Amino acid sequence: MSKPITAKKIQQLAKLSNINLSEQEAKKLKGHFLVLTKIMGKIEKMELDQQKETVRVTEEENIFREDIVNPSLTQEAALSNGNRIYKGFFVVEAILDKE
Amino acid sequence: MLLDKSIIELSSLLNKKLISSEELIKESLSTISDRNSIINAFITTEKEKTLISKARQSDKNRTKESSIIHGLPFSLKDAYITKEMQTTAASNVLKKFVPPYNATVNQKLLNSGAILVGKNNMDSWGHGGSTENTDFGSASNPWDTTKVAGGSSGGSAAAVAARMVSFAIGEDTGGSIRNPASMCNVSGLKVTYGRVSRYGSIAYASSFDTVGPMAKSAEDLAALMDIIAGSDPFDATSSHAEVNNYSACLNDDVSGKIIGLPKEFFTDKLDPEVKTIIDKALLTFQELGAKVTEVSIPSIEFAIPIYYLIALSETSSNLARYDGVRYGKSRDLFTEESTRRILLGTYALSAGYAQDLYKKAQKARTVLINEYQQAFKKCDVLLGPVTASPPLEKNTLVNDPARGFLEDLYTVTINPVGVPSLAIPAGFSENNLPVGMQLIGKKFSECELLNLGHKFQQVNNYHKRNPNESAS
Numbered sequence: 166m167s168k169p170i171t172a173k174k175i176q177q178l179a180k181l182s183n184i185n186l187s188e189q190e191a192k193k194l195k196g197h198f199l200v201l202t203k204i205m206g207k208i209e210k211m212e213l214d215q216q217k218e219t220v221r222v223t224e225e226e227n228i229f230r231e232d233i234v235n236p237s238l239t240q241e242a243a244l245s246n247g248n249r250i251y252k253g254f255f256v257v258e259a260i261l262d263k264e
Numbered sequence: 265m266l267l268d269k270s271i272i273e274l275s276s277l278l279n280k281k282l283i284s285s286e287e288l289i290k291e292s293l294s295t296i297s298d299r300n301s302i303i304n305a306f307i308t309t310e311k312e313k314t315l316i317s318k319a320r321q322s323d324k325n326r327t328k329e330s331s332i333i334h335g336l337p338f339s340l341k342d343a344y345i346t347k348e349m350q351t352t353a354a355s356n357v358l359k360k361f362v363p364p365y366n367a368t369v370n371q372k373l374l375n376s377g378a379i380l381v382g383k384n385n386m387d388s389w390g391h392g393g394s395t396e397n398t399d400f401g402s403a404s405n406p407w408d409t410t411k412v413a414g415g416s417s418g419g420s421a422a423a424v425a426a427r428m429v430s431f432a433i434g435e436d437t438g439g440s441i442r443n444p445a446s447m448c449n450v451s452g453l454k455v456t457y458g459r460v461s462r463y464g465s466i467a468y469a470s471s472f473d474t475v476g477p478m479a480k481s482a483e484d485l486a487a488l489m490d491i492i493a494g495s496d497p498f499d500a501t502s503s504h505a506e507v508n509n510y511s512a513c514l515n516d517d518v519s520g521k522i523i524g525l526p527k528e529f530f531t532d533k534l535d536p537e538v539k540t541i542i543d544k545a546l547l548t549f550q551e552l553g554a555k556v557t558e559v560s561i562p563s564i565e566f567a568i569p570i571y572y573l574i575a576l577s578e579t580s581s582n583l584a585r586y587d588g589v590r591y592g593k594s595r596d597l598f599t600e601e602s603t604r605r606i607l608l609g610t611y612a613l614s615a616g617y618a619q620d621l622y623k624k625a626q627k628a629r630t631v632l633i634n635e636y637q638q639a640f641k642k643c644d645v646l647l648g649p650v651t652a653s654p655p656l657e658k659n660t661l662v663n664d665p666a667r668g669f670l671e672d673l674y675t676v677t678i679n680p681v682g683v684p685s686l687a688i689p690a691g692f693s694e695n696n697l698p699v700g701m702q703l704i705g706k707k708f709s710e711c712e713l714l715n716l717g718h719k720f721q722q723v724n725n726y727h728k729r730n731p732n733e734s735a736s
Contacts (some may be wrong), residue, residue: 175607177500178607178610178611178614179607181610181614182580182584182606182610183584183587183595183605184595184596184598184606184607185595185596186603190270190600190603193600194603194604194607197604197606197665197666198604198608198611200665200666201572201604201608201665201666201669202574202608202611204568204569204666204669204670205569205572205573205608205612205621206357206569206574207566207568207569208569208621208624208625208628209620209624210566211563211566211624211628212626213627213628213630213631216627216628216630216631217627218472218618218623218626218629218630219627219629219630219680220626221471221501222457222458222471222633222680222681222682223457223458223501223503223682224503225458225500225501225502225503225504228500228669238364238365239542242364242365243364243590245362245364246361246362246363246364246590246591246592247589247591247681248588248589248593252500253366255334255589257589
């Protein structure tokens with residue numbers, strides 16, 4: 166956790182998180198980041214080399230069901246909160262713009 | 265007030281037709297009308313006409329087989345999907361989002377005949393401990409409206425405390441049921457991970473999130489657990505462990521029970537008033553026949569980084585789905601606090617950092633689990649405070665994110681381990697503010713916790729006090 170936090174790093178993280186930040190917002194966040202990463206960085210004091218990771222605390226695993234089609238949402242219900250709909254589709258921004 | 269009464273009492277009166285569900289709903293609406301403009305426990309309430317119609321129908325449909333909660337008004341933290349009723353997670357990102365299906369917990373309660381009055385205010389996405397990180401105005405503590413209601417299920421706690429509803433369902437990821445329960449003088453149960461289905465619960469940290477009841481007593485919580493606990497085919501993490509008859513456990517003898525006190529909970533970080541109240545509560549348990557012993561969970565010192573590294577990583581991943589395509593508005597509408605948490609989570613997971621941060625936290629989680637297991641070899645349950653101090657003034661935590669993290673010390677240590685914890689009223693400060701305590705058990709020991717809580721509540725009346733009688 167001793168790697169420096171810069172406003173540029175904050176903007177990189179914002180881009181990864183798909184959030185737009187103004188320069189002012191990034192600067193404010195940098196201040197908070199420095200304090201909060203210091204708190205979280207305390208974990209470096211723990212001796213953990215021999216430990217296994219815990220990913221979940223439930224004993225359940227491989228929960229399957231029969232491969233049978235069950236009733237689900239109607240198309241109308243599934244589309245009901247979409248911001249842009251076209252003939253039964255959700256409309257998204259193009260990601261391929263070259264031949 | 266009718267809604268001062270317990271679930272069992274109300275059910276009995278309804279069965280004998282001494283009261284009607286219509287009267288309960290009208291009282292609920294009247295209290296909401298009188299006090300919600302200040303307490304702000306609700307983001308959405310059902311229309312009055314619809315509620316009265318449902319109540320009348322409920323009265324007509326009552327039979328001898330009706331559920332104990334048939335006809336009772338309840339509310340849900342606005343993290344639960346409700347078909348045809350706005351669900352926002354207290355964020356403008358989901359303002360006007362109307363789900364096409366019900367969360368399992370909601371469906372179970374509706375199937376039992378309870379009447380959903382509305383959706384409770386909360387910290388957006390579960391991000392907070394004071395119900396101030398909300399796009400719908402802060403909630404206020406019914407005991408002193410200059411103080412916070414706690415969070416993130418603050419609206420649910422306040423609604424139960426103020427007798428707006430008979431019970432509510434909250435959600436606990438790092439203390440979000442226990443913290444507001446303590447601050448508002450209600451009882452709340454953080455269940456064993458997987459004990460209650462999370463289907464339809466808007467996710468904060470998927471390996472920590474639990475769905476749990478909030479009500480006026482351990483007895484009420486037991487009645488609700490009898491209805492909502494159990495596996496669900498729609499939630500692959502829900503447990504197939506046998507479901508207890510929680511109401512049947514309440515009156516078991518508690519003499520001989522060993523209560524462990526983690527010494528790491530009782531340091532100078534704890535407000536002396538809270539310490540005094542907890543000490544007095546311990547004497548009560550001893551008078552009931554329990555024994556007390558000191559235990560140690562050394563990694564409590566690291567509970568905050570363990571919790572936040574994992575929780576924020578998981579929330580940054582979970583909230584990625586809000587891309588404004590299938591539902592929701594722009595991601596630029598996340599609050600400053602939620603944006604901060606998402607970015608911190610992305611940081612902890614990003615290339616070059618994940619090994620040192622997220623993976624280390626998952627290893628530290630193993631250490632914490634082992635330490636709890638060792639502690640439970642010496643005792644039946646653990647007892648501790650819920651918060652370091654009585655309810656704080658509003659605007660204390662929102663302007664100090666670091667303090668917001670550190671205030672969670674007593675509650676966040678439980679969720680990475682997956683064990684249950686019951687928060688119940690333990691007493692009042694000199695300023696007449698509620699102070700709660702928590703009883704922590706082994707996995708699936710909710711019966712034992714509710715039993716101890718019920719026995720405690722049979723010998724004092726803290727949980728029966730009504731803020732409407734001392735409203736400020």
